[in-house]
Amino acid sequence: MRRIMYYVKPYMGGMLIGLVIKVLATLCELFLPRALAYIVDEVIPRRSVGQVLAWGGVMLLASLLAWRGNIVANRRASKVARDATESIRLDLFTKISYLSSRQAEGFTMPSLISRATTDTYNIHQMLGMMQRLGVRAPIMLLGGVIITLTMDPVLTLTLVAMMPFIAVMIWQVTKRGVPMYRKVQEAADRFVRQVREAVTGIRVIKALSRTEYEKKKFAAINEEVVVKDQKAGMVMSLMNPLMNLLLNLGLVLVILIGAWRVNEGLSSPGTIIAFLSYVTLILNAILFLSRMFMIYSKASASAARVTEILDAPEDLTRQETAEDGRSCGNSRQDGNLPQIVFDHVSFSYSGGSPDVWEICFELEKGETLGIIGGTGAGKSTLIQLMMRFYDVTEGRILLEGKDIRSWDKQELRKKFGAAFQNDVIFEDSIAENISFGRNLSREEILEAVHLAQADTFVQEKGLDAKLAIKGADLSGGQKQRLLIARALAGKPDILVLDDSSSALDYRTDARLRQAIAGHFSETTKIIVAQRVSSILNADLILVMDGGRVIAKGRHEELLKNCEIYREISRSQMEVSE
Numbered sequence: 098m099r100r101i102m103y104y105v106k107p108y109m110g111g112m113l114i115g116l117v118i119k120v121l122a123t124l125c126e127l128f129l130p131r132a133l134a135y136i137v138d139e140v141i142p143r144r145s146v147g148q149v150l151a152w153g154g155v156m157l158l159a160s161l162l163a164w165r166g167n168i169v170a171n172r173r174a175s176k177v178a179r180d181a182t183e184s185i186r187l188d189l190f191t192k193i194s195y196l197s198s199r200q201a202e203g204f205t206m207p208s209l210i211s212r213a214t215t216d217t218y219n220i221h222q223m224l225g226m227m228q229r230l231g232v233r234a235p236i237m238l239l240g241g242v243i244i245t246l247t248m249d250p251v252l253t254l255t256l257v258a259m260m261p262f263i264a265v266m267i268w269q270v271t272k273r274g275v276p277m278y279r280k281v282q283e284a285a286d287r288f289v290r291q292v293r294e295a296v297t298g299i300r301v302i303k304a305l306s307r308t309e310y311e312k313k314k315f316a317a318i319n320e321e322v323v324v325k326d327q328k329a330g331m332v333m334s335l336m337n338p339l340m341n342l343l344l345n346l347g348l349v350l351v352i353l354i355g356a357w358r359v360n361e362g363l364s365s366p367g368t369i370i371a372f373l374s375y376v377t378l379i380l381n382a383i384l385f386l387s388r389m390f391m392i393y394s395k396a397s398a399s400a401a402r403v404t405e406i407l408d409a410p411e412d413l414t415r416q417e418t419a420e421d422g423r424s425c426g427n428s429r430q431d432g433n434l435p436q437i438v439f440d441h442v443s444f445s446y447s448g449g450s451p452d453v454w455e456i457c458f459e460l461e462k463g464e465t466l467g468i469i470g471g472t473g474a475g476k477s478t479l480i481q482l483m484m485r486f487y488d489v490t491e492g493r494i495l496l497e498g499k500d501i502r503s504w505d506k507q508e509l510r511k512k513f514g515a516a517f518q519n520d521v522i523f524e525d526s527i528a529e530n531i532s533f534g535r536n537l538s539r540e541e542i543l544e545a546v547h548l549a550q551a552d553t554f555v556q557e558k559g560l561d562a563k564l565a566i567k568g569a570d571l572s573g574g575q576k577q578r579l580l581i582a583r584a585l586a587g588k589p590d591i592l593v594l595d596d597s598s599s600a601l602d603y604r605t606d607a608r609l610r611q612a613i614a615g616h617f618s619e620t621t622k623i624i625v626a627q628r629v630s631s632i633l634n635a636d637l638i639l640v641m642d643g644g645r646v647i648a649k650g651r652h653e654e655l656l657k658n659c660e661i662y663r664e665i666s667r668s669q670m671e672v673s674e
């Protein structure tokens with residue numbers, strides 16, 4: 098929670114003014130029953146209508162001040178809560194966008210979403226509530242007790258005697274409630290994940306007639322959230338009836354003891370009337386405090402979840418490593434410094450057995466690397482390691498002679514232009530989906546469209562046509578060409594096409610390769626493909642199987658030396674014939 102309070106600091110000035118107004122408004126409220134007691138006991142017996150009216154005027158003025166002051170202070174409180182939450186959300190979003198792939202997978206996507214939405218909403222509620230009631234309730238409680246003490250200490254003791262019971266009740270209820278709300282949030286994460294999967298996979302669910310199955314899965318998680326929330330709510334809702342019971346008990350005691358004391362001449366009727374108001378004020382203040390605890394319980398669970406992300410240590414930090422040019426034996430050595438070197442690289446996603454092993458290759462600037470292999474062979478993993486989405490477990494990757502761990506992450510990523518399998522298309526214009534915030538000119542965008550073989554459909558739709566979310570109104574091949582255009586538009590030093598032309602027909606794929614070869618001769622090209630035809634002319638082809646490079650070389654060499662490559666090539670030729 099301390100971390101969250103840090104976001105309130107910039108608004109401290111405005112908040113303090115609001116709190117001062119709140120204090121004054123609360124003091125006015127506290128003054129009212131006291132003034133009433135004075136009128137009943139002192140002014141009315143004097144039988145002076147003028148004085149009664151004057152005191153009535155004073156009470157009216159105090160009521161107006163309290164009413165207006167509360168409105169102004171509450172508005173200020175809402176503004177502070179809104180602004181502070183806006184900063185929290187912004188920082189949270191920034192942090193989420195900088196989390197490494199491993200960290201994001203650790204938190205899970207649905208959890209990140211609900212932390213940025215539901216949890217920040219809970220914090221917003223708490224920040225507003227604390228300012229509105231955090232000052233009012235304690236002043237009412239303390240002020241009420243002090244004023245009643247000056248009026249009738251014995252009656253006040255009746256009230257004070259109830260407070261330990263109230264404190265124990267609040268403590269017991271919140272102690273049980275806080276962990277329960279954490280569990281509710283965790284269930285809500287799973288709920289969001291379920292909804293997200295069902296909504297994004299709606300087509301496959303329908304195609305495979307899994308609607309009933311998904312409905313059952315959804316009903317189960319829906320029920321889990323409801324039951325957990327209900328349990329937490331049931332514990333917390335004990336507070337209100339118990340408080341009401343104590344409030345009414347307090348009123349009964351004051352009336353009984355008060356009536357007896359008036360009869361005995363130990364107290365006055367005005368004091369009893371004022372006491373009835375103060376009992377209500379004091380016990381309401383305690384009720385407000387208990388409500389605050391309730392919201393605080395929820396918000397502190399949320400604050401812990403938000404802080405967990407904000408304080409997540411920076412992963413994939415820049416590290417000083419020894420500079421070295423080449424070390425992986427390569428038959429094509431010509432004295433130039435290779436642009437990319439994989440030096441005995443191994444990597445495991447889980448930290449257990451490696452998903453890619455002992456990868457060794459070198460690539461010169463402007464060369465084309467083709468990576469081919471069966472599904473799950475480790476092709477995309479090589480790309481993710483090269484772009485430092487993950488750090489290698491063993492070995493090292495050099496870019497322009499420097500270990501990528503010693504590169505500034507932004508500088509490193511700027512070197513690449515990548516089109517991944519199933520990349521995201523945003524609900525925006527075609528032009529903006531290609532430009533992607535890089536302020537590219539119309540000409541640059543159109544050139545990229547042309548090179549990506551996307552002219553026909555882009556002309557049909559228009560560059561400014563708004564696309565549906567995730568490009569739902571585009572065909573698979575159109576989506577892929579749009580993603581390739583996005584990668585080409587930045588004119589990167591290294592172009593990565595990760596299985597990104599699989600939905601293109603052979604002729605379009607061939608034209609795309611020709612265009613890339615002709616216009617990006619200086620660019621190093623890395624092409625992950627399932628088809629041999631996509632990497633036929635690559636300077637170096639890696640054949641992967643089970644996380645290992647089982648053969649490397651040019652197409653002709655591999656046809657001669659690699660049985661698996663020969664087999665893939667032969668089977669694809671047969672299919673295309």
Ligand SMILES: Nc1ncnc2c1ncn2[C@@H]1O[C@H](COP(=O)(O)OP(=O)(O)OP(=O)(O)O)[C@@H](O)[C@H]1O
Pocket residue numbers: 202446447452470471472473474475476477478479596
């Ligand atoms: N984020 C991840 N977390 C854990 N394991 C992963 C992750 N991504 C991939 N893997 C595992 O790593 C291995 C290599 O996966 P990779 O995606 O690199 O294969 P690929 O050759 O690109 O496959 P495909 O052609 O099907 O895309 C697979 O066994 C896969 O299950």
